[in-house]
Amino acid sequence: MTEEFAALYVVPTPLGNLADLTRRAEEVLRSVPWVAAEDTRHSAPLLKQIGARARTIPAHQHNEHEAAARIIEKLQGGEAVALISDAGTPGISDPGARIVAAVRAAGCRIIPLPGPCAATTALSGSGLVDAHFFFYGFLPSKGGQRRQAINDLRNYPCALIFYEAPHRILATVADLAAGLGERTLVIARELTKCFESLHSCPLSEALTWLQGDPNRQRGEFVLIVSGAAPGADDGEAERVLSLLLGDGLPVKQAARLAAQITGAARNALYDRALALKA
Secondary structure, three states: EEEEHOOOOOOOOOOOOOOHOOHHHHHHHHHHHHHEEEEEEHHHHHHHHOOOEEEEEEOOOOHEEEEEEHHHHHHHHOOOOEEEEHHHHHHOOOOHHHHHHHHHOOOEEEEEEOOOHHHHHHHHOOOOOOOEEEEEEEOOHHHHHHHHHHHOOOOOOOOOEEOHHHHHHHHHHHHHHHHHHOOEEEEEOOOOOOOOOOEEEEHHHHHHHHOOOHHOOOOEEEEEOOOOHHHHHOHHHHHHHHHHOOOOHHHHHHHHHHHHHHHHOOHHHHHHHHHHOO
């Protein structure tokens, strides 16, 4: 290892395909005496396969404060520590950020390594042309909080990236469709694994596609939604909605068409249409 040894190495590990472990990451994991792992049982096969003999320190979301103290003790004693999560990059919707912050506050050196990340892997295969993206991670698990979070994001003019678990995928996609209107959705599932799939479709059709085959609802998901249409705002959306209602369109149809034209949230336009009709 050519870098200064007594440091915290933030090491990304494969999402699924073990061949994605970089040569540098492998060298670090084989060289350090300590590995702080999100789940030591999960990481043991990887460490064994590459011939790493490091002792492990549990470092998950429930013990980050205690883990940070142990890691700082090792670093201050002149020993190096590698920080890994179960898959991907530590600190990116995984434990690790609090540990890195504590190590930095203690004045110890931190060396982050590049490597696998589900968000950027999915984005590179999405084909979306948005100039910018906003990584949100996991939306709230409770329906009301999730819908509020989506509503807060509806006017962002950039691609929106979410992680989601299989047991919430249908509810989350339904809420995205209701809250964001007509967009493009890319569904990336089981990235780098045996049953990897990427599917792109109109957001309004995504729920039907997922329900068409139970296998499409399995695995870990990255969801990428195209950004709000440039220049779309509440005033323009209401103007279009008023014109459509004035032409005699039913409330539901007027809200759907106004959402398609302006990029505004369909459920919000529906509520506004009801108010205007009243």
